[in-house]
Amino acid sequence: MSISDLISSIQLFEQLPGDVLQKLTQTAKLQYFKKGTLIFDSSRSRKVLVYIVTGWIKLSRDVVDGSEVIIDVLSDKQCIGENMILGNEDQLFNAAAISDLELLSIPMDFLRELVTHNHQFSLNLLKILSKKQQKLSLEMEHLSIKSATQLIGCFLLRLCTLKKSENAVLRFPYDKSLLASRLGMRAETFSRALAKICKECEIKTVDDILHIRSIDKLVEYVCQHCSQTYPCKEIMQ
Amino acid sequence: MSISDLISSIQLFEQLPGDVLQKLTQTAKLQYFKKGTLIFDSSRSRKVLVYIVTGWIKLSRDVVDGSEVIIDVLSDKQCIGENMILGNEDQLFNAAAISDLELLSIPMDFLRELVTHNHQFSLNLLKILSKKQQKLSLEMEHLSIKSATQLIGCFLLRLCTLKKSENAVLRFPYDKSLLASRLGMRAETFSRALAKICKECEIKTVDDILHIRSIDKLVEYVCQHCSQTYPCKEIMQ
DNA sequence: CGGGTGTTTGATGTCATTCAACTTACGTGG
DNA sequence: CCACGTAAGTTGAATGACATCAAACACCCG
Numbered sequence: 001m002s003i004s005d006l007i008s009s010i011q012l013f014e015q016l017p018g019d020v021l022q023k024l025t026q027t028a029k030l031q032y033f034k035k036g037t038l039i040f041d042s043s044r045s046r047k048v049l050v051y052i053v054t055g056w057i058k059l060s061r062d063v064v065d066g067s068e069v070i071i072d073v074l075s076d077k078q079c080i081g082e083n084m085i086l087g088n089e090d091q092l093f094n095a096a097a098i099s100d101l102e103l104l105s106i107p108m109d110f111l112r113e114l115v116t117h118n119h120q121f122s123l124n125l126l127k128i129l130s131k132k133q134q135k136l137s138l139e140m141e142h143l144s145i146k147s148a149t150q151l152i153g154c155f156l157l158r159l160c161t162l163k164k165s166e167n168a169v170l171r172f173p174y175d176k177s178l179l180a181s182r183l184g185m186r187a188e189t190f191s192r193a194l195a196k197i198c199k200e201c202e203i204k205t206v207d208d209i210l211h212i213r214s215i216d217k218l219v220e221y222v223c224q225h226c227s228q229t230y231p232c233k234e235i236m237q
Numbered sequence: 238m239s240i241s242d243l244i245s246s247i248q249l250f251e252q253l254p255g256d257v258l259q260k261l262t263q264t265a266k267l268q269y270f271k272k273g274t275l276i277f278d279s280s281r282s283r284k285v286l287v288y289i290v291t292g293w294i295k296l297s298r299d300v301v302d303g304s305e306v307i308i309d310v311l312s313d314k315q316c317i318g319e320n321m322i323l324g325n326e327d328q329l330f331n332a333a334a335i336s337d338l339e340l341l342s343i344p345m346d347f348l349r350e351l352v353t354h355n356h357q358f359s360l361n362l363l364k365i366l367s368k369k370q371q372k373l374s375l376e377m378e379h380l381s382i383k384s385a386t387q388l389i390g391c392f393l394l395r396l397c398t399l400k401k402s403e404n405a406v407l408r409f410p411y412d413k414s415l416l417a418s419r420l421g422m423r424a425e426t427f428s429r430a431l432a433k434i435c436k437e438c439e440i441k442t443v444d445d446i447l448h449i450r451s452i453d454k455l456v457e458y459v460c461q462h463c464s465q466t467y468p469c470k471e472i473m474q
Numbered sequence: 475c476g477g478g479t480g481t482t483t484g485a486t487g488t489c490a491t492t493c494a495a496c497t498t499a500c501g502t503g504g
Numbered sequence: 505c506c507a508c509g510t511a512a513g514t515t516g517a518a519t520g521a522c523a524t525c526a527a528a529c530a531c532c533c534g
Contacts, residue, residue: 061378061464063382063462064461064462064464064466065461067382069381071374071377071378083370085363086360087363087364087365087367090371090465090470091465119356119359122356123323123359125363126322126323126359126362126366129320129363129366129367130320130322130366131325133320133366133369134327134328136370136373136374138328140308140373140376140380141298141306141308143377143381143421144306144380145300145304145306147489147490148489148490175513177512177513184381185490186491186492187512188490188513188514188515189489190513191513191514192490192514192515223301224302225301225302226300227299227300227301227306228327229301233326233327384521412481413481414480414481422523423522424482425481425483425522425523425524425525426521426523428481428482430522475534476533476534477532477533477534478532478533478534479530479533480529480530480532481528481530482527482528483526483528483529484527484528485525485526485527486524486526487523488522488524489520489521489522490519490520490522491519491520491521492518492519492520493517493518493519494515494516494517495514495515496515496516497512497513497514497515498513499510499513500509500511500512501509501510501511502507502510503507503509504505504506504508
């Protein structure tokens with residue numbers, strides 16, 4: 001797929017005039033990263049917007065005490081840094097490849113310029129930011145009312161709707177330990193909680209492959225403690 | 238203060254042309270609510286944007302199991318519902334007055350129309366959404382790495398920077414029990430955690446008045462487990 | 475004065491973290 | 505090809521944090 005094709009397929013750039021798309025195509029760079037490499041650290045997080053073509057990226061922030069917090073884990077067709085285009089000065093973050101990765105990198109300066117002059121682009125951006133905010137807000141709710149076991153179940157449910165797999169066979173898209181931090185818990189807690197939900201909801205696991213027999217049981221176990229009802233209308237991802 | 242003056246003082250409407258401001262003035266309604274009354278429920282949360290002139294509002298969502306989650310507690314000069322203007326379909330919420338309240342209510346339809354035609358307005362909205370997202374993202378981080386005691390301390394610190402009170406005497410702006418839910422904990426936990434942080438950081442309390450002797454101690458206790466450093470550059474509020 | 479609400483306190487239970495030991499899988503170098 | 509080291513994952517026991525349930529208290533307002 002050419003850069004030009006990629007650019008036109010990105011939601012953020014929908015309905016933009018041809019000359020803008022062309023300039024974007026010229027400015028964007030296709031890049032490749034090996035699993036485990038750093039894409040950028042916080043000092044550069046304001047400089048580029050990244051669009052993931054294929055692969056997985058983890059976003060994290062450094063904590064004063066020396067540890068790190070996982071903010072998000074993203075994959076195909078998602079953008080990183082939209083909220084850096086306007087207004088965001090402080091909230092920096094690191095991005096690292098957790099799988100082999102193909103991405104499009106677009107200088108933030110160009111987009112800052114674009115948003116002030118192109119109304120359509122600002123509308124696209126607004127739509128995406130609104131959606132992200134929804135997602136964040138729901139995740140916060142989850143953190144405060146769901147147990148570790150339910151958080152994992154909720155993740156599995158979203159994985160189901162994402163893959164739309166009928167038979168409900170799926171696999172963890174990345175390391176369990178990373179998923180644990182993503183969900184705000186320790187790896188040990190994750191391990192135990194996963195075992196628990198598997199037992200309670202008729203799920204079989206072999207390594208990182210999951211066999212969900214009854215989505216209903218999972219929904220019943222997970223979605224009681226939530227303001228949304230399954231399936232969560234693609235709010236996630 | 239007249240509606241016209243209010244409208245021009247709102248950040249969301251900065252630098253808008255005179256005729257737009259005038260239409261806004263005609264469309265907006267000044268309303269008053271008594272403490273404890275419902276401003277709108279989730280079915281109406283997509284219909285109006287609310288600007289708080291004076292008072293406190295709590296936003297909440299209903300949970301499937303019958304309980305409610307507090308999403309946010311807001312006061313003077315803040316808007317509610319910006320992310321309903323574009324894109325947000327599902328994530329509804331209730332708003333209730335937790336103090337006597339004076340607010341400006343603006344029909345969402347008007348703003349949806351405005352954002353598609355007025356570029357400046359879309360830029361204003363973008364700035365505000367970016368900031369809100371920052372705030373949310375930071376709060377999520379807090380929920381996953383801070384203890385109940387630290388969450389309270391963090392709230393107190395933000396209260397300090399907000400009031401800019403030199404002597405560090407301040408009072409809880411609303412009920413402790415509400416603040417507890419806002420921070421995602423039980424009232425009992427809040428009470429114990431507050432006692433703990435007071436003991437550890439030389440804070441005296443009389444009813445809802447707080448005497449903070451040493452901000453430094455508080456910062457040391459709270460801000461180790463955070464990606465931001467004090468003072469958090471007005472990210473909060 | 476009496477009843478409601480908000481707050482505190484105590485006893486107890488549940489859940490998650492911590493620390494440690496151990497297994498498994500994978501890759502490297504001898 | 506095997507020995508070894510490393511990292512991820514699991515498991516157990518002990519600790520700590522928060523929730524829960526129950527009771528008591530303070531305060532305000534009718």
